[in-house]
Amino acid sequence: MAKLQQVFKRYGLLILGILLLVAPLVSAQYQFYVLERGVQNAIHVMGLLILIGYSGMLSLGSAGLLATGAYAYALLLLKLGFSPWLGAIFAVVITTLVGLCLAFPAFRLSGPFLAVTTIGFGEIIRILILNLEPITGGAYGVSGYSKLFANELHVYFFMVVALICIAIGTERLGRSRIGLALKATKEDEIAAEVMGVNVKRAKVVAFALSAMLAGLSGVILANLAGYLSPDSFTSAESSSYLLMVVMGGMNSAIGVIVSSIVVTWLPEVLRFLSSSRLLVYSLVLLVYLRINHVPATRERFLGILRKFGIRRAADAAEDPCGERGAGM
Amino acid sequence: MWRTGGWNVMTEQKKRGKAILQVQDLTKRFGGLVAVNNLTLDVCEGEICALIGPNGSGKTTVLNLITGIYEIDGGSVTFENAQIQGEPPHSICWRGVARTFQNIRILGGQTVFENALLGKGYGNGGSGVLQTVLDTVKFRKERETFTAEVDEILEFVGLSDLRNERARNLPYGKQRILEIGRALITKPRLLLLDEPAAGLNSKEIYDLMELIEKINDRGITVLLIEHRMELVGKLANLVFVLNHGSKIAEGSFDVIKEDPAVIEAYLGKGGN
């Protein structure tokens, strides 16, 4: 069993990738679409892993960057006549640049101050899309742009391959000196500075990478949906992305992929919850944070788990993947 | 009461080598409070200097000013003939000034190795994001050198066997050592230690003194803040005494411990 765990730890991403690639062969059309959305979300949330998980900069406006990517793609194609691939590349570049603007407030702000700024940013983007009607189509949204692939399945394969590559890159980054610099920024900005970490640069990197991934995810969203409207990019969406990154453990790429797909899928499994879906999510998140971060409660909880014979789960929870971040 | 040097200092100055750190008329104000007042001190290459003074005399503030954490209100800081005031902390670190903190600031959730690796900093050359993500040859080579360097230092400070332990699980004394080790990774020429002996037991203090001497033997200049006088007496070539942000004495430990101004500062007026 332990060996199996070892194997999974080592080849987890590979196994996950193969599973995802095989999935369309065995899923019905609608389930497949939900899976596609899950993978697309995972790409976005991978960026949040770098930003929130590694660097500890709480962003509550990530839907705004997603919107930027999606709309940039659609509008470049429709208004400026770009070819799809060129449009996609430019859309990602534009989103990265917009995301970089957010790094500047982050130089001086942290914690709640930054979080409020990102909320504001997300709302500004949404209101602009809603009201700049001649360009963005306003509340009607935009449609009728051409797509990257004619075959929907190809979008999916492209997405999965991209996701796995991004996940590998993110993992590498997390273990490297740069990842360490980001994590140090989260825990102790001053200590990091004194140790020779250029914190500003680290923040720029974190924002740029997360914006780039949000842009890519947005481009893919535009390709999946074939239609964009502002109500897909509300602040409520931003909080569900936050949920995905927190439930993913805030420290591992595999965790992010699994939690993004599961959280995207959950409404289907939890049909009976209907309107109380988000209620359950947020409650789970509240309880999880409380149990996991207060040692006394955690011990008691693990004790209960052990009592009921769920020993292995309890031991695993003690140190998931052996990669627990401080305070994470 | 002002006592900046005397003839003994002058003679010592002759014996001293080239100045590595020169602090000139350093001043820092917090609102109406003057935390550091026209402080001038020199630290020369290869020395172990100590900065002492009663609580609240501004010692840590001086370190924060040298390392660029606080903005300087007046005066200058020169390190190896270059003025460094106004530079951000990371670039002061890259110049070769490393420090530890009074209250330990390590990454509790990361391993000892990772904590030490943080001393390699970020932004001063080396592999960038793209190379890291693509795992290029250059990045791999760099990683190997880094690993070797970090392991060498861990060996040097005696933390090799705890390499993969989480930092927060280390005993307090080892955490202090880890912080010093991390500072050494940055390849400093000047090491600033902020109360390294605070909270240690006598055995640990003894080990610490040995370590500091070993570090000094490597050619690293040390400036330390300390309350433990036995440690100061044993290690420091030169002691600066601070009170209310001003330097009230400077000299060898044996000289300043007899200095009435210093005794008054520590024991209050009427002290003997």
Next chain:
Amino acid sequence: MSKKLMKRSLFLLVISALLLGTAFVASAQPESYRIVHLAPLTGDASFQGQILVNAAKMAVDEINANGGINGVPIEYLTVDETSSTATGIEAVRKAIDLNPVAVIGPNRSGTILAAEDLWREAKIPFITDGTNADTTRKGNPYTFRIQIASTYWIPILAHTAKEYYGVEKAAIIYGTNEYSKGLYDATAPALEQYGIEEAIVQTYNDGDRDFTAQLLRIRASGAQAMFCYGYEAEIGMILRQRMQLGMGDLLVFGERGCSSPAVEEVAGKENIEGLVASTTLSQADPDPKRQAFMEKYNNMFPNEPLSPTHVNHYDSIYILADIIGRVGADREAIRDELANLDYQGTLAHYRADSEGNLVHTIYTQVVQDGEWVLLLEENHYNE
């Protein structure tokens, strides 16, 4: 762990899909006729969705209690359209995956516009509910609309304003959502048609609660009347603040949303006096069949007060039942029948036009002394 779960559920889904497929092929006489209802059951529009489903469910229960369609019961399933377009598209896919004979909904114009290609490919007739005129203009032969299109609706309102109230100069205020925007787009031509001058156009964002700015501008523009489009909470607030700013003599014309009881609740009874609204079912309609329907509805769902504009799906179910009873479960045949519909329902008389609108009677009513009074009843068939 979760991967295992995922895989297992995938397998189950595949198997169930296969079983479903074979079930349909195997028997010529189905065990039930499956109708899927897409409605916003969660999110901001969920209170509308609940009313839509209630009305449809009432009809299904009545039909099934009377032995179904030629002895075959209706299998009625709801799918949550949610209140956002992205998830709305997912819901449409899900509805199609359930392989129904026909779909009722979607309710939101945004979802209809976004997902239309999906059911064009699936070849399933959809009886939608959005007012946005464009939704039936995309040349999708499977799209029908039981709701009145804004292009039918607004001219009646403009006509009323001109003929009954002598309005010469009118302002427009609308929310930046696809529903209100659709109504606004139909307003300018209608005003022009009846020779009313457009004084000023104001917009607001959903969720706004302070409309002082817009109302003051409207007052400054010298408009005699205001065409007011949006969701219940915002319209209620606009009506309330109009009184607070002493603009009681400004006439207000609204679309179906205005006759929802929620508007009255938000605005306060005294603040909606004189409000003119056009609707598909009037509270003041003396017709005994409709009065009986309203009474039955209110008895069954006392907590979800009837909003006269969201109950037409009661008739949608009867229309589908009638057609299926004649042509069976053949979707093409159902589509053809819908395209040539001429049906006397409980709530109205429905007749299809060339775009797929199942056009029916429009009522215009006004609040007088706190009660809705029927102003005029118009059969707006242009064919």
Next chain:
Amino acid sequence: MTPAILIQLAVNGIAIGAIYALPALGISLIWNAAGLFNFAQADLLTLGAYVMYALVVSAKIPYIWAFIITTIVMGLLGYLLSRIYFYPMIENRVNPHIVLIGTVALSVFIQNLLLVIWGTTPKSVVNPFGYMPFRVGDIFVMPHVVWIVAIVSVLLLLLQFFLRRTLIGTGMRAVAQQQIASWLMGIRNDRMIALTFLLSTAIAATGGVLISAVFPLTPRMGSMIAVKAMAAVLIGGLGSFSGALVGGLAVGISETIFATLVNPAYRDVFIFAVLITFLIFKPGGIFKAEISEKV
């Protein structure tokens, strides 16, 4: 734009700004005591408004009594929140980001709780101050404007008195300034922080009661108010008592005037733009807050 219209706008802005000031004040109080930025403060306000609705409309309790009960019930809820949720996390020195995420989760939780219990149909509570505006020259003033400003002023004075002159208030301020020192002095931090939560939730509830007279209640209302309250507290200066009030009024008045003079659709964009400018160029707000870290 005549002066009368400007005054009219300012009057409306003051009333709404006074309401923004209440959750802003709550955020400041908790920030001082516990170093915690509560993103759910405006949702607690909304919850208070719904409790008021339940008491007045559903349970038909007289208005004044319902007001008092709402404030007490919500205060106790705040106390419990601190005791069973937030204090244990603060005590264990959990990374502030985690606690912050906890408050975001709380905000989502409250919004959806309201949604599940009361649905999305807008609810409204009778305006106890009457609907008929009185006229001062060319200006129409709603009675509730006067009442809201009066109630908020009285509340602020009481609060000021409580914090400065009573023993508990002094204890709370002591905790806010130096947790360890105050603990050594025998002040129970957990109780003081819980009391701060109690106080700020009760203040938010009062805001909820006042807002229920003016706005229809929807579960998402909290998000809209949160934006303004956070803008108010950061513009005024986080942790500052007067900052919350001045910030609230500034946001209320400036957004109303901006909407009229420029464009109502960009009202929130304007507020955010001002806020972000403030955060970047004057991060301490008008009344400079202490946000520097002890090294």
